[in-house]
Ligand code: SF4
């Protein structure tokens with residue numbers, strides 16, 4: 001008989017005996033709940049000791065005392081917590097993380113095309129109009145002649161006001177604004193750092209494809225991407241043509 005069985009046999013016998021007695025005790029379900037927790041607690045310790053993991057942290061350094069060594073940012077292991085998971089700990093965040101699912105959304109980002117660096121946004125203002133808490137505002141770019149160019153000169157989102165609804169991204173006719181998954185946004189002040197400008201919001205299409213692989217490859221999104229790419233190019237060419245200075249007129253001979 002293994003050592004494990006020798007240890008667990010009296011515990012299991014005691015457990016069965018207590019369960020049998022419980023039937024005659026008022027409030028037996030509360031006591032039963034506590035016993036399940038206690039069983040899980042003891043099993044966890046037993047599992048860690050028997051597997052030689054007693055002094056290991058799952059996400060961090062090798063020893064329990066080594067609290068100051070953590071994995072490099074971005075290299076944290078991802079753990080899955082489900083009904084089969086053993087252990088007292090939930091997730092040792094930030095040394096380990098839960099998986100982030102593709103449709104998880106936090107703040108919007110503005111996408112530019114990696115191939116040509118073109119910002120997709122045309123500064124049409126639709127996202128700002130549909131935003132329920134009105135936390136988007138922008139200025140449109142102007143040509144030297146003063147005509148409007150379909151590009152944002154600047155674009156702002158107040159991240160503390162944004163309620164992460166995703167309506168801006170739903171309504172954008174140019175597939176330019178998308179919801180991102182970064183949730184680690186805390187800071188020491190909010191007046192400056194939490195107002196995201198165009199530079200803070202821009203991400204490449206390559207980055208978006210990496211964080212949203214299913215959406216990026218979906219037939220619907222591919223069609224939309226090609227359609228809006230053409231539409232945007234046409235608008236930009238038209239605006240640039242209108243902004244070109246008119247050719248100088250040939251000088252008239254002086255009248256005599
Ligand atoms: S992000 Fe989309 S909806 Fe918003 S201004 Fe740009 S093009 Fe228009």
Ligand code: SF4
Pocket residue numbers: 108130131132133134135136157161162163164165166167168169
């Ligand atoms: S996610 Fe919703 S609240 Fe946030 S900027 Fe977009 S529309 Fe506004």
